[in-house]
Amino acid sequence: MTMKAGKQKVEGASRDIEKPSPPSPPAAPPKFLFLQQLKEIVDQVPSTDGHNLFICRWIPVTLLRTVTAISAPVAVMILDPELDDLSSTDMTVFSIVGILNILGRLTPFATKYVIDEFKEKLQGEQATKVVEKVFDMQHGAILTTPTGEFSQILSKVFRNLDVLLPALYGDIVPMIIETFVAVIFISIGYGFIGAIQLSLFLVYTFLSYRAAKAKAERNKEFMMALFSEWGKIVSVAGSYERAHFFNNVDYEVNVASTSFEKMGAKIRAVSRGENKEAMLLQTVSLTVTAFFLGVVLAALGDEVGGLERAALAFYFFTYIGSLDVYALGISNLRTGVLEYQTFNEFVNRRSEVKDEEGAIELQVKENPAIEFENVSFKYGDKTILDNVSFKIDGGGCLGIVGSSGCGKSTIMRLLLRFYRPSNGVIKVDGVDISKVKADSLRRLFSVVTQDAALQNASIRDNIGYGRMGSSDEEVLAAAKAAELHLKESEGGGGKDGEGEENDLTLDKICGEKGAKLSGGQQQRVALARAMLKNTCIYLLDEPTTGLDGVVAKKLQNTLNGLSKNATTITITHHLEDLRSVTHILYLDNGKIVEEGAFEELMKAKGVFFDQVQARR
Numbered sequence: 293m294t295m296k297a298g299k300q301k302v303e304g305a306s307r308d309i310e311k312p313s314p315p316s317p318p319a320a321p322p323k324f325l326f327l328q329q330l331k332e333i334v335d336q337v338p339s340t341d342g343h344n345l346f347i348c349r350w351i352p353v354t355l356l357r358t359v360t361a362i363s364a365p366v367a368v369m370i371l372d373p374e375l376d377d378l379s380s381t382d383m384t385v386f387s388i389v390g391i392l393n394i395l396g397r398l399t400p401f402a403t404k405y406v407i408d409e410f411k412e413k414l415q416g417e418q419a420t421k422v423v424e425k426v427f428d429m430q431h432g433a434i435l436t437t438p439t440g441e442f443s444q445i446l447s448k449v450f451r452n453l454d455v456l457l458p459a460l461y462g463d464i465v466p467m468i469i470e471t472f473v474a475v476i477f478i479s480i481g482y483g484f485i486g487a488i489q490l491s492l493f494l495v496y497t498f499l500s501y502r503a504a505k506a507k508a509e510r511n512k513e514f515m516m517a518l519f520s521e522w523g524k525i526v527s528v529a530g531s532y533e534r535a536h537f538f539n540n541v542d543y544e545v546n547v548a549s550t551s552f553e554k555m556g557a558k559i560r561a562v563s564r565g566e567n568k569e570a571m572l573l574q575t576v577s578l579t580v581t582a583f584f585l586g587v588v589l590a591a592l593g594d595e596v597g598g599l600e601r602a603a604l605a606f607y608f609f610t611y612i613g614s615l616d617v618y619a620l621g622i623s624n625l626r627t628g629v630l631e632y633q634t635f636n637e638f639v640n641r642r643s644e645v646k647d648e649e650g651a652i653e654l655q656v657k658e659n660p661a662i663e664f665e666n667v668s669f670k671y672g673d674k675t676i677l678d679n680v681s682f683k684i685d686g687g688g689c690l691g692i693v694g695s696s697g698c699g700k701s702t703i704m705r706l707l708l709r710f711y712r713p714s715n716g717v718i719k720v721d722g723v724d725i726s727k728v729k730a731d732s733l734r735r736l737f738s739v740v741t742q743d744a745a746l747q748n749a750s751i752r753d754n755i756g757y758g759r760m761g762s763s764d765e766e767v768l769a770a771a772k773a774a775e776l777h778l779k780e781s782e783g784g785g786g787k788d789g790e791g792e793e794n795d796l797t798l799d800k801i802c803g804e805k806g807a808k809l810s811g812g813q814q815q816r817v818a819l820a821r822a823m824l825k826n827t828c829i830y831l832l833d834e835p836t837t838g839l840d841g842v843v844a845k846k847l848q849n850t851l852n853g854l855s856k857n858a859t860t861i862t863i864t865h866h867l868e869d870l871r872s873v874t875h876i877l878y879l880d881n882g883k884i885v886e887e888g889a890f891e892e893l894m895k896a897k898g899v900f901f902d903q904v905q906a907r908r
C-alpha cells in the first residue's frame with residue numbers, strides 16, 4: 293500500500309470552528325401521554341402468540357362477572373314478585389341468581405388464571421423486544437449506565453406486566469363493562485338512578501385516576517433513586533479486589549449501606565405521601581359514592597317494593613365493594629404505565645446513527661480503501677477529533693499512535709458508525725458510510741479491542757461467536773493463529789508462552805467477563821474470535837496488551853501477516869510494533885501532528901522519535 297502524500301492533511305486549513313449549540317428548552321410532555329403509552333402497551337397484546345385463546349377465555353369470564361353482578365336487581369325488575377306470594381318461576385329464577393352469585397365469587401380467580409397463562413407468553417415476547425431496543429441504543433448511553441442500574445431497569449419492565457395486565461383485564465375493563473350494562477338496565481327500570489350511578493362512577497374514576505397519578509409520580513421518584521442506589525450496591529461485588537488492594541473494605545461497605553439507607557428513606561417518604569393524599573382522596577370519594585347511592589335508594593318512590601329495594605341495596609353494596617378493587621386497579625395501571633414510560637425514556641436514547649432512508653448494502657469485492665475527509669467529532673461540547681484526514685489504500689496497514697485520550701479509539705468508533713462525525717466524511721471503498729446499511733458496513737470488520745468482552749461461556753463458544761456455526765476444526769485453527777494453544781489442537785498444544793503447560797480446552801468455561809482466564813489468555817481468545825470472522829478490514833486496538841514478550845512477538849508477526857490479506861488499522865502504545873506498517877498517524881489533542889512510515893518518522897526526529905527513544 294502507498295499513502296498518497298497529496299491526500300494527507302497534517303493540519304486542516306479551512307477548519308470549521310464548532311460552537312457549542314445552546315441548550316434546547318425541555319420538551320413539554322405530549323398531551324394524553326398516559327393514554328398513548330397505554331395504547332402502545334395494549335397494541336402489543338394482539339401480536340402475542342396465544343392472544344386469541346386468551347380473548348376466548350377472558351370474554352366468558354368477564355361476561356359471567358357482569359351477569360352475576362346485575363342478576364339480582366334485573367331478576368326482580370323483570371319478575372316483579374310479591375314477597376308473600378312467590379311463584380315457582382320466581383323461585384327457579386332466584387335459585388339461578390343464587391348459583392350465579394356463588395360462581396361470580398370465583399370469577400376473580402378464573403380471571404387471574406386466564407391472565408397468568410397469557411402473561412407468561414407476553415412477558416417472553418416483551419423481553420425479546422426490550423433486548424432488541426437495547427441494541428438500538430446510543431453507544432455512549434449504554435456504556436455509561438452502571439450494570440446494576442441497567443439490570444434494575446430491565447427487571448422492572450419485565451415485572452411490570454405482572455401488575456399491568458391483571459389491573460387492566462382483571463379489574464378495570466370488567467368493572468367498566470359491568471357498570472355500563474348495569475346502568476342500562478337500571479335506567480330502564482328506575483330512570484334517574486341509572487344516570488346517578490353513571491355520574492358517580494365517572495367522578496369516582498376521575499378522582500381515583502388523580503390519586504393514582506400522584507402516587508405513580510412519587511413512585512417514579514422512588515424508582516429513579518432505587519435504580520441509581522441499587523447500581524451502587526451491586527457494584528460492591530466488582531470492588532472485591534480493589535477494596536482489599538487498598539484496605540478500603542470499610543469504605544465500600546459504607547458506600548453500600550449509605551445507598552440502602554437512602555433507598556429506605558425514599559420508601560418512607562413515598563409511603564407517607566401516599567397516605568396523605570392518594571389514600572385520603574380515594575377513601576373520601578368511596579364514602580361519598582356509598583352515601584349518595586344510599587340516599588338514592590332511600591328516596592325511591594312508594595311504587596318500588598321491599599324486595600326490589602333489597603335487591604338494589606344488595607347490588608349497590610357489592611358494587612361499592614368492587615369499586616375499591618377498581619380504584620386499586622387504576623392505581624396499579626397508572627404505576628405500570630409510568631414504569632413502562634420510565635423504561636422507554638431509558639431505551640429511547642436511540643442511536644443517532646440510524647440507517648438513512650434508501651441506505652444501500654455496502655458490497656466490496658476486494659480489500660477496501662478507508663478514507664477520513666476533514667473529520668471532526670465532539671462528545672458533548674468537548675472536541676475529540678479536529679479536522680482529521682487520512683487515506684489507507686485497500687490492503688494497506690495504518691498505525692495510529694498518540695497520548696492517552698487523544699482520540700485513537702474514537703476513530704475506530706466513528707469508522708464502525710457508533711457515532712456520526714460532527715463534520716467531514718468517512719468512506720470505505722469510496723462509499724460514504726453514512727449512506728450504507730450499518731449491518732453491511734460492520735460485516736466487513738474484524739475487531740479486537742482493549743476489553744476482550746468475553747461471555748461466560750466455553751472457549752469454543754467465545755471464539756465461535758466470530759462466525760456462528762463454525763466447526764471445532766475452524767475454531768481450533770483460529771485459536772492457533774492467535775497463539776492460543778488448546779489441548780485439542782494439533783501436536784498436543786496446551787502450551788502457553790515459552791512452553792508453559794496450560795489447561796485450556798474448547799470446553800473450558802471462561803467465567804464472567806473472562807474471569808477464569810488470565811489477561812493474556814482472554815486477549816488471545818478475543819483475537820481468535822476476530823480471526824475466525826476473518827474479514828477484509830482488521831481493527832486492532834492494543835491487540836497485544838497483556839501478553840508476555842514471546843507470545844506478543846509471535847502474535848505481532850501473525851498480525852503483520854494479516855495486512856497482506858486485509859486492510860488493517862492498529863492502535864497501539866507499543867511503537868516498535870509499527871515497524872512494518874505502511875503508514876503511521878501521530879495524534880495529539882485530536883489532530884494529526886505527524887505522519888509517515890516508521891523510518892521516515894524516526895528520521896524526522898519529532899514527537900514520534902522522542903516517544904520511541906523514551907520507551908527504549
Ligand SMILES: Nc1ncnc2c1ncn2[C@@H]1O[C@H](COP(=O)(O)OP(=O)(O)OP(=O)(O)O)[C@@H](O)[C@H]1O
Pocket residue numbers: 432435436671676694695696697698699700701702703
Ligand atoms: N462515551 C464518552 N463520553 C464522553 N467522553 C468520552 C467518551 N468516551 C471517550 N471519551 C473521551 O474522549 C476522549 C478520547 O477517547 P479515546 O477512547 O478515543 O482515547 P484514546 O486515544 O483511544 O485513549 P487510550 O490510548 O487511553 O485508549 C477522551 O478524552 C475520553 O475521556
